[in-house]
Amino acid sequence: MAKAYTPGLTVSSRVRYRARRLLPLTGRITVKVGDLVAATDVVAQTDLEGDITPMKMSNLLSCAPRDVPSLLLKPVGSAIAKDEPIAQSKGIFGMMKVTVKATASGTIESASDSTGMVMIRGAAQPVQVRAFTSGRVIEVLGSEGAVVENDVALVQGIFGIGGEAYGPIAIACARPGERLEASSIRGEHAGCILVGGARMSIDAIRRAIELGVAAIVSGGIDDADLKALLGHDLGVAITGSEKVGITLVVTEGFGDIAMAARTHALLVSHAGHAASVNGATQIRAGVMRPEIVIPLADEATGDAHAGGGATAGELSIGTSVRVIRDPWFGALGTVAALPEQPAVLGSGSKARVLEVALADGQRVVVPRANVELIAE
Amino acid sequence: MHKDPSRIKVVVATDCGSTTTKAILIECVDGVYRQTHRAEAPTTVEAPFADVTLGVTNAVTELQELSGRRLVNDDGTIVRRASPEATEGCDVYISTSSAGGGLQMMVAGVVKEMTAESAKRAALGAGAIVMDTIASNDRRRPHEQVQRIRELRPDMVLISGGTDGGDTKKVTELAELIAPAKPRPRFGGEYSLPIIFAGNRDARPAIERTFAGGGFDLKVVDNLRPTLEREHLGPARETIHDVFLEHVMAHAPGYDRLISWADAPIMPTPGAVGDILQAIAKGRGINVVGVDIGGATTDVFSVFDGSFNRTVSANLGMSYSISNVCAEAGMENVLRWVHLDMDERELRNRVKNKMIRPTTIPQTHEALVFEQAVSREALRLAYVQHKAFATELKGVQQQRTVGDAFSQQEGGRSLVSGMKLDLLVASGGVLSHAPRMEQTAAMLIDAFEPEGFTELAKDSIFMMPHLGVLATVHERAAMEVFERDCLVMLGTCIAPAGTAVAGKPVMRWSARWDGGSAEGTLMAQEMKLLRIGERAQVEVVPERGFDVGAGPGVAVKREVRGGSVGLILDGRGRALSVPGGAEGRRLVAAWAKALELHPD
Numbered sequence: 001m002a003k004a005y006t007p008g009l010t011v012s013s014r015v016r017y018r019a020r021r022l023l024p025l026t027g028r029i030t031v032k033v034g035d036l037v038a039a040t041d042v043v044a045q046t047d048l049e050g051d052i053t054p055m056k057m058s059n060l061l062s063c064a065p066r067d068v069p070s071l072l073l074k075p076v077g078s079a080i081a082k083d084e085p086i087a088q089s090k091g092i093f094g095m096m097k098v099t100v101k102a103t104a105s106g107t108i109e110s111a112s113d114s115t116g117m118v119m120i121r122g123a124a125q126p127v128q129v130r131a132f133t134s135g136r137v138i139e140v141l142g143s144e145g146a147v148v149e150n151d152v153a154l155v156q157g158i159f160g161i162g163g164e165a166y167g168p169i170a171i172a173c174a175r176p177g178e179r180l181e182a183s184s185i186r187g188e189h190a191g192c193i194l195v196g197g198a199r200m201s202i203d204a205i206r207r208a209i210e211l212g213v214a215a216i217v218s219g220g221i222d223d224a225d226l227k228a229l230l231g232h233d234l235g236v237a238i239t240g241s242e243k244v245g246i247t248l249v250v251t252e253g254f255g256d257i258a259m260a261a262r263t264h265a266l267l268v269s270h271a272g273h274a275a276s277v278n279g280a281t282q283i284r285a286g287v288m289r290p291e292i293v294i295p296l297a298d299e300a301t302g303d304a305h306a307g308g309g310a311t312a313g314e315l316s317i318g319t320s321v322r323v324i325r326d327p328w329f330g331a332l333g334t335v336a337a338l339p340e341q342p343a344v345l346g347s348g349s350k351a352r353v354l355e356v357a358l359a360d361g362q363r364v365v366v367p368r369a370n371v372e373l374i375a376e
Numbered sequence: 377m378h379k380d381p382s383r384i385k386v387v388v389a390t391d392c393g394s395t396t397t398k399a400i401l402i403e404c405v406d407g408v409y410r411q412t413h414r415a416e417a418p419t420t421v422e423a424p425f426a427d428v429t430l431g432v433t434n435a436v437t438e439l440q441e442l443s444g445r446r447l448v449n450d451d452g453t454i455v456r457r458a459s460p461e462a463t464e465g466c467d468v469y470i471s472t473s474s475a476g477g478g479l480q481m482m483v484a485g486v487v488k489e490m491t492a493e494s495a496k497r498a499a500l501g502a503g504a505i506v507m508d509t510i511a512s513n514d515r516r517r518p519h520e521q522v523q524r525i526r527e528l529r530p531d532m533v534l535i536s537g538g539t540d541g542g543d544t545k546k547v548t549e550l551a552e553l554i555a556p557a558k559p560r561p562r563f564g565g566e567y568s569l570p571i572i573f574a575g576n577r578d579a580r581p582a583i584e585r586t587f588a589g590g591g592f593d594l595k596v597v598d599n600l601r602p603t604l605e606r607e608h609l610g611p612a613r614e615t616i617h618d619v620f621l622e623h624v625m626a627h628a629p630g631y632d633r634l635i636s637w638a639d640a641p642i643m644p645t646p647g648a649v650g651d652i653l654q655a656i657a658k659g660r661g662i663n664v665v666g667v668d669i670g671g672a673t674t675d676v677f678s679v680f681d682g683s684f685n686r687t688v689s690a691n692l693g694m695s696y697s698i699s700n701v702c703a704e705a706g707m708e709n710v711l712r713w714v715h716l717d718m719d720e721r722e723l724r725n726r727v728k729n730k731m732i733r734p735t736t737i738p739q740t741h742e743a744l745v746f747e748q749a750v751s752r753e754a755l756r757l758a759y760v761q762h763k764a765f766a767t768e769l770k771g772v773q774q775q776r777t778v779g780d781a782f783s784q785q786e787g788g789r790s791l792v793s794g795m796k797l798d799l800l801v802a803s804g805g806v807l808s809h810a811p812r813m814e815q816t817a818a819m820l821i822d823a824f825e826p827e828g829f830t831e832l833a834k835d836s837i838f839m840m841p842h843l844g845v846l847a848t849v850h851e852r853a854a855m856e857v858f859e860r861d862c863l864v865m866l867g868t869c870i871a872p873a874g875t876a877v878a879g880k881p882v883m884r885w886s887a888r889w890d891g892g893s894a895e896g897t898l899m900a901q902e903m904k905l906l907r908i909g910e911r912a913q914v915e916v917v918p919e920r921g922f923d924v925g926a927g928p929g930v931a932v933k934r935e936v937r938g939g940s941v942g943l944i945l946d947g948r949g950r951a952l953s954v955p956g957g958a959e960g961r962r963l964v965a966a967w968a969k970a971l972e973l974h975p976d
Contacts, residue, residue, distance in 0.1 A: 025560065051526075052556045054518040065545070109556055114582045115549045119556050159732045223724040235700030236672075236691055237731050253732060255725040283696055283732060325736040326726060326743060347744035348811030348974075351737060370736045 009156040009251075009289060009372065011263045017152040017293060019132045022145035024048070027127070029140050037131040039166055039276050039295070043146045044129045050122030053104035058116020060100045061089040065116030072111055072118070080120060081105045087118070132164060132276050134295045153270055153294040155251065155263055157217065160279030160290030161230070161239045162247030165193065167214040169294065171271050173197030176264035179256075180218045182207040189213050193275050193292065195267045198258040200248070202228050208246055215247035215277040217267065217292055219259035226254075240280025247279040249290040252322075257330040260322065260374060270294045315373065321356060325370040332374070333358040381850040386466040388439065388447060388454060389842035390432050391645055392419055392473040392634075397428075399435035400842050401443050401466075402857055409853035411861040414837055415439040420630075421475040427630035428475060429637070454637055468849055471638050472841040474645035475628065479503055479620050480562065482530040484510040484554060486537035486546040489770040489788065491575065494601045495536040497765075498574070498609040500686045502616040503647025504531075505673075510554070512537075512546055518553060525557035531624045533559065533569065534612060535583070538576030540602045547575045548582040555586045567627060568593040570619045574600040574612040595619065607769055620644060640849050646675050646686060648844025652854060653677050653801070654684050655847050659855055662798035665824065666840070667755060669804035671695035671734050674758035678766050680791045685766035689758040694806045695734030698750055699727050705753035712954045713749035713822065715965035716742055741974065744811070748819055751806040755823030763792045794827035794950065795873060795925055801863065803835040813940045814905070814971050817866045821944065825952050827873040828925035831937055832866040832944075865939030869946055870914070874922035876900035876949030883918040885945060889938070898947040901963060903970040906945070908938040922949075944971065 027046020031037060058065045069076075071087045080086055082105045091097035106122040135150025170192035172184040180196030182203040190211050196204070196218030202225035208216055227233050229244055251259050275294040282288040315321070315335055323331045337355035343365065344350055351367040358364060387402040397420075401413040415438035420431035433452040440447040446464040447455050455465035481504040485492025488511035499506050507528050510521050533554065537547030554571075561569045570593045573583050580596055587594045597611040621641055625631040635642060643651075649666065657664045657679035666677040672693040677686045691700040702710055707720055723746065730736060738744040770788035802808070802820055810816045817832050839862040847854035872883050878900050886895035889912035898904060906912070917931040918924050926932050936943060948967075954960050968974055 049558065051519065052522045052553075054522065054553060056518075110552075112548070112552055115545050115552055117549055117552050119552070121556070159728075222721075223728045224721060226728075233699070233703035234728075235703050236697055237699075253725075254728040255722070281732075283734060324733045325729070325739060327740055329726075329729065345738075346740045347738045348741070349737065349744070349809065350811075367737050367739055370739060372733070 009158060010154050011156070011260070011266060011374070012154050013266055013269075014151055014296065015154045017133060017135075017150055017154055018138070019135070019148045019293075020141075020145065021129045021132060021148060022141065023129055024127060026143040029143060029146055031137045031140070031146055033137055033140055035137045037134060037137060037148060039131055039134045039274065041131045042128045043131050043137070043148065044144075046127050047124035048127055050106055050124050051104075052109070053106070053120045053122065055086070055100070055103060055118045055120065056116065057087055057100065057111070057118040061087060061098055063089055063116070066113045068116045068118065069111045069113055072108065074108060076108050076111055078108050079106070080108055086120075130164070132278070133293045134274075151296045153266060153296060155217070155266060155292040157249035157251045157281075157290040157292070158253055159237065159239075160247065160249040160281050161226075161242045162215070162244060162279040163240055165214040165247040165277045165279075167191045167193045167275065169193050169195060169267060169270050169273055169275050171195045171268055173218070174268075176219065176261050177258040180204045180216065185211060185213065187211060193217065193277050195264070195271075196259070197264065199256045200250075201225065205229055205246065205248065209244065213246060215249065215279070217249045217251065217277070219250070219252045220255050220257035221248065221250050222256075223254050237281055237283040240278070240282075242279075247277050249277060249279055249292060252330060253324070255329070260332065262374065267292070315354065315368070315371075320374040321371040322374055323356065323364075323366055323370060324372050325367075328356075328358065328364055328366065331356075331358050331364075333364075336363055381852070383460065384467045384850050384853065385460070386445075386457060386468075387846060387850070387853065388436060388466040388469045389846060390435060390469075390471045391838070391841040392421070392428055392431065392471060392475045393645070394475055395419055397431040397435045398838065398842075399432070399439045400837075400839060401439050401445070401447075402846070402853065404853070408860070409850075409856040411839060411857050413439055413443040415442055419475050421628060427633075428473070428628065429630045429633045432471070432634060432637075468639045469637055470640045470842070470845040470849065471634060472643045472645045472648045472845055473625070473631075473634075478505055478646070479616075479624060479644045480505050480507055480529075480531050481534060481616070482507050482510065482525070482528050482559065483534045484536070484550050486512050486550060486575075488514050490604065491536040491538070491601045493765075493770065494607050494609065495534050495574070495612070497607070497685065498536075498600055498612040499534055499616065500688060501609060501647070501650060501684060502613045502620075503644030503650070504616065505688050505690060510550070512550060522553055522557045525554055525559050529560055529562045530569075531562055532572060532616070532619050534572045534574060534616065536573075536575045536600050536612075538579060538599075539604060540577050540599050542576055542578075544576055544579035544582060547579045548586065551583050551586040555590050555592070558590065567623070570595060570623050572597060572612060572615050572619065574598065574615075593623070605769065617641065617643065617647070640845055643841075643845050645841045646677075646688070648841040649675070650677050650684060650686050650844070652840050652844040652847055652858060654679050655851060655855065656799075656858060658682070663793075663796050664799045664801065665792070665797055666801040667758070667803070667807075667824075668838070669694060669751060669754060669758070669806055671805070672697050674754055674804070676758050676762040678762065678792050680766070680793065680796060683766070683791050685762070685791065687758070687762040687765050689754075689761050692754045692758050694747065694751060694754065694804075695730060697731075697754075699731040701750055701754040701757070702727050704757055708956060710746075710749050710753050712956055712960050713752050713964060714745055715961045715968060716745055718742070718746065745974070747806065748810065748815060751819055752822045755819065759824055763790045766791045794825055795923070797824075797826050797830050799831045799833065800824055800826060801833050801835060801840075803838050803840065808834055808836050808838070812973065813864075813866055814973050817869070817941045817944060818967070818971050818973055820866075821869050821871070821946060822952065825871070825950055826869055827871050827950050828923070829932070829934065829936060830869050830871070832869060832941070833863040833939070834866060835862055836864050865937055867908075867939040867941040867943055868936040869944045870916060870924060870936070871946035871948075871950065872898075872916075872918045872922035872924050873950040874918070874928070876947060881919055882922055882947040882949070883916050883924070883945075885914065885916045887912045887914045887943060889913070898945050900947055900949065902945075902947040903967045904945040904947075905941070905971050906943040908936075908943045910938050912936055912938060912943060914943070
């Protein structure tokens with residue numbers, strides 16, 4: 001067998017990208033098929049039902065639960081403000097009445113005569129979903145969302161933190177092997193998507209937050225720096241909701257590792273162009289990798305190949321690969337041989353392997369599971 | 377469906393996992409049921425396929441090619457035998473599933489340690505992942521509980537609370553928190569969230585009123601804790617299985633077809649594993665612990681004196697969750713199992729790289745040693761959680777005498793006992809695919825710290841789920857395949873319980889086996905491996921203060937089972953303590969050498 005399939009991340013100068021933009025629950029779609037939208041335009045919105053605040057009214061009034069509904073000062077369904085009297089006890093011979101004030105603003109949703117509990121429903125919370133990329137609306141998904149399509153340059157990272165961010169691309173590191181240090185970040189980078197090279201240092205991240213940089217994209221990050229930034233050790237790679245004041249995307253992995261030259265060159269070629277970044281990463285069923293999406297100036301026309309999402313490709317002689325595990329972690333090369341028979345590794349395990357001709361001229365044997373395609 | 381087990385001679389079983397669908401063929405050969413072939417194919421639940429039966433057909437087609445027996449029709453369905461003489465098809469097709477994240481539940485009970493814990497036990501026993509347990513006394517304020525309920529997206533909710541005839545107010549309050557919070561189900565907006573109520577029967581009318589018209593599908597079953605002294609989990613578990621099939625599975629792509637193909641209800645994978653372990657424990661009259669360590673989670677199952685428990689440690693695993701294992705255990709605890717010099721900062725980056733590229737495998741000896749060190753800690757932590765959960769019922773009224781005041785024994789003691797454990801079964805990549813069986817045995821002993829005599833085995837191809845469902849249609853076939861093909865016997869560990877003092881003896885021992893014999897004295901901190909073949913006659917005389925099952929200092933003479941590893945004598949005492957630093961590295965290296973973990 002001379003072929004094998006292995007996963008890779010998309011790094012493409014032109015791909016037909018479809019952003020499937022969904023509300024967390026059904027709502028109102030504000031666009032229609034054929035509309036042209038900007039990345040930050042709202043395409044769908046809804047109201048999440050407000051928070052519920054329970055009040056143990058029978059305890060507060062020292063009465064039986066069955067009496068609670070009749071002791072409310074406003075009927076169920078009425079609006080109520082925080083600290084406004086909501087219920088009052090009958091007192092003793094009409095004296096010594098106890099008045100209870102609402103602990104939250106909202107609507108009185110229910111008053112239970114079996115438990116004496118009163119529920120106040122807070123104001124609805126509006127939720128808006130933006131287009132994420134500029135382009136044309138090609139599908140409306142009932143009342144759940146819409147699909148926006150455009151031709152874009154697309155870079156998938158391996159890991160990220162923070163949510164969606166928008167801004168023009170700015171270059172901080174001219175070479176992919178250059179570390180991103182605080183000294184490379186300047187005031188003019190505020191609001192930008194900043195392209196680094198190799199590892200981003202914690203000082204650089206802090207400086208970027210201070211200056212209001214929208215996002216950083218670089219080759220690597222040290223685990224210790226990530227821990228210092230988050231304030232805790234990240235246990236599971238489900239990210240996107242961090243509130244650290246910036247979105248980070250790592251293209252290669254943890255440690256001192258340079259960004260792949262092709263990825264760096266692609267980002268550099270789009271310096272000054274508007275882009276969208278999402279740091280959300282989920283490495284479980286339904287894999288989600290962080291993305292940098294750069295809409296191309298000419299609008300989508302004709303046929304283009306589908307994009308978005310991780311790709312899997314064929315391993316064959318000459319394919320460009322990256323080794324993704326020690327002892328050659330991060331090394332780039334091409335497939336030199338694909339032996340059919342499993343081989344015994346240094347660990348003693350038996351596994352299917354391939355031979356990789358590394359860029360420095362070395363030829364090494366690596367388990368097939370430990371390489372990823374550098375996808376075209 | 378075949379009613380008569382005697383007519384079942386050929387069985388096809390599949391387990392649809394999140395990434396792989398595994399198929400096995402079981403045939404009755406010379407009157408004995410054996411697993412004859414196995415095959416696998418990628419699971420096809422996710423887009424672009426979005427039909428689980430494609431993966432099933434692919435896996436069974438491979439089974440057909442390997443066995444030479446026609447099993448798949450042209451339309452992809454599974455061929456059934458036309459007559460007992462037919463050489464094509466199978467008599468029964470069965471399946472389990474954990475694809476799409478398995479069964480995810482939220483449970484609620486009035487008192488955390490009592491009804492909520494019983495509800496959790498019912499859900500876990502049915503094969504669910506419990507996303508959260510809400511209880512009146514869980515130290516969260518009501519609005520925090522409501523907020524949490526709103527964040528979760530469970531497949532179903534199990535509510536318990538109150539003993540029959542007791543207070544109804546507390547459990548109704550609980551329902552009144554859940555109903556307006558309107559937890560949204562994982563699948564689609566049209567789906568009515570199933571709520572199973574298994575609490576105080578007197579509260580049923582109030583519960584029915586509370587959930588009426590709110591987009592819920594309420595099912596009322598018998599109270600799972602009818603009295604404080606009795607747990608009655610059966611009806612709740614059965615309803616969970618029914619709802620899993622009717623609602624959760626029915627919404628997963630292709631499952632309606634799969635359900636129509638299968639001759640027995642499709643079970644959640646862990647539920648099926650629990651069933652087979654219970655059957656084995658009952659059949660052999662032994663106490664069993666089973667563990668399945670995966671990339672994201674570790675499941676621990678135990679059957680002690682007939683009581684079954686299962687726990688899922690949601691973020692203890694070897695790839696997706698490897699970083700969490702290191703964070704929870706502490707890197708110093710991981711590194712105590714490593715006898716090589718390693719740079720901690722570099723290791724931390726490697727751990728994160730494994731987390732973000734979970735399918736990579738250790739290439740070097742050093743990487744393997746580190747990964748197996750992590751697995752020891754993942755297993756140890758999962759077992760600690762299991763022991764804390766698998767307890768006697770809490771809240772049971774106890775009569776105490778003056779003497780009890782001195783023993784200060786609390787209610788809710790763990791049912792899990794290292795000394796009573798007879799069989800420890802391992803499954804999951806890091807245990808099943810270790811390059812040497814000795815490494816699997818060592819990981820089990822270091823993590824679970826069995827005491828006395830304990831048999832060690834592994835389920836090398838994770839066949840237990842298939843056999844769990846098979847047990848529901850043909851128990852004898854399931855037991856026979858379990859004993860002959862499912863388990864790979866590693867051997868037996870003899871570990872005297874007591875405090876080991878360096879330089880002092882722990883026990884004297886002698887062993888006779890087919891073709892050999894040996895005897896000696898086991899010293900503290902010493903480990904010894906004897907290659908005994910299939911069985912050996914053993915006599916051990918523990919030193920004072922050490923116990924191998926008959927009491928401190930009491931000798932034991934019995935037969936032990938060997939296996940691909942053999943008889944392991946563990947003189948490290950219990951609880952196991954591994955010093956850090958150079959002394960620890962020296963000891964760990966000595967143990968590795970004694971057990972031949974890393975030859976050369």
